[in-house]
Amino acid sequence: MFMFLEAVSAALSAIRAHSFRSFLTALGIIIGVASVIAVVSIVQGLSYTVNAQFQGLGSNSLTVRSFTPFRAALQGRLAKLTEDDLHVIEHRIDGISHITPILFDPQGRASQVGYRAQSTFTQVFGVGASWIDVQGLYPQSGRYFSRSDDDSRRMVCLVGVDVVENLELPDPPEGQFIRLGSEWCRVVGVMEERGDLLGFSQDDYVLMPYPSMQRFIGGAQEYDIRIQMLVDDITRLDEVKERIRRVLRQEHGLTAGQADDFRVQTPEQLASGFNAIIGTITAVSGGIVGISLLVGGIGIMNIMLVSVTERTREIGILKALGAKRGDILLQFLIEAILICMLGGILGIAIGFGIGALVSAILPGFPPAHVPLWAVSLSFGFCMAVGVVFGIIPAAKAANLDPIDSLRYE
């Protein structure tokens, strides 16, 4: 321990004596670590926010939607979830507190809406009375749909704050009529703001009562719906999920060999696709950083070898004064490791700065988030680079012959 501390102090004074050179030596490491921390902090910031959004859906929520296998799609047999499925789930499965159908416009995701001279495209969908409870999202002004809206398939709607803005609706917008295709629809409320996600607004939509939406898109045909629900007891989530699966298989008349033509998903599963992408980006950036740390390490080895040659005489003196092979080895090895560690610390700081800057400058980007594992991993990697690439120069220094090195000019 004593020799270790002495070696640290000797290494520090050597680094200080050549501070600019040490900085240049560590530059490869600094850049490598800074880039990984910047990329990871931005990507993790995204992931953090997105996951928070999915969690906002309620971790005890379930989403059922139709699923058409690729083969069946080619044959034109599209799977469908219907209102019957909704009723079956509602009546035969207990442990569900809220359940709502969601009906999108089957023609396309965006519909044209207008108010006076303004018009814009937005997403229109029909939802049941429980939608606000399932989503945990409530009107910020006005009212939600009433039973009588449902019963009489009244053309009323709730709008997101972006729609209010885009259509330049007067304040308050309640009571105004907006054009929905060829129909008129009365605004009864404005939904609370959700903010941006990945630069996309989450407040650009129009909600209608489910029956009204059916009427709007033409009631003759049965459309594919999505069903969303909240489960009372989160510990029973998997059990409920399995029962829904069984009931729907029965309802759809699927035999034992046939695959499900629907999917029951938890928010985690919805998030998992996104997380897979995040994971890939992180892994790729990790690989790039691995390469740049390798290059940085070779740079360090190069400079350390030069430094050993340059300090040959000094090493000879130390040996004459009684330094053992191990003392010299330790001193030079620790010098390499310290350079890498200081480079790593600097890199982490710079990377964090870049990440914070990027997410601050780019609109709609969530704040950077540096996970502890990225910091400790890059730091550990730096030390490993120091050990791996410091050992050869250090061994060279330790094995110098004292007589020759004392004579070295």
Place this chain on the structure above:
Amino acid sequence: MADVISLRGIHRTYVMGDQELHALDGVDLTIGSNEYVAIIGPSGSGKSTLMNLIGCLDKPTRGSYHLDGLDVGNMNDSELANVRNRKIGFIFQSFNLLPRASALRNVMQPLVYRGVPAGERKERAAEALGHVGLGDRMGHLPNQLSGGQRQRVAVARALVGDPAILLADEPTGNLDSQTTREILGLFDELYADGQTIIMVTHEPEIADHCARVVRMIDGRIADDVRQERKGAA
């Protein structure tokens, strides 16, 4: 007088290509405590090789070497480093101070390898520097000191560990005559205090200063005489 150095039948052979070079060819030498010995000889006579062997920087090809009672001839590198640290104080022609370290740190350095804690190290180094008259220059870097001062730092560094022998290799070779006298005066004082001093030199006047002169020729001791010291204070 106890023997500090005892060399018996020392050979040191270098292999250069297919030729063998006998730098030392059967050297027997005994040096007692508190002797003041000059090793002289023309270049190529083997005096530097002998010096390196005595200083435990090199190992004999053949023969036995006992230093202060230790059988140094059969030690490994790490044990030799330990002996250098504890038994030998080196003084070189070109001073060989650590360029980036202050005078104080230079003198402290040997104690590092002995495991002396920093506080005590500083105390002893300061004391040694005071002893050579550099108590007011402790914080200076070697390049801020004159040649004579640098050699004094080197002497302080050699003495700080209380070595059995002081081994000086042309200690005045880079100094002017005034400074040479000063350094030799310092050596005389140390000798008077009981220090064993071995000095390699090619200058007869310097050798005259010593109480015993060992002359090397062709890897052997040509003659070994005790003499009346001249010029001593």
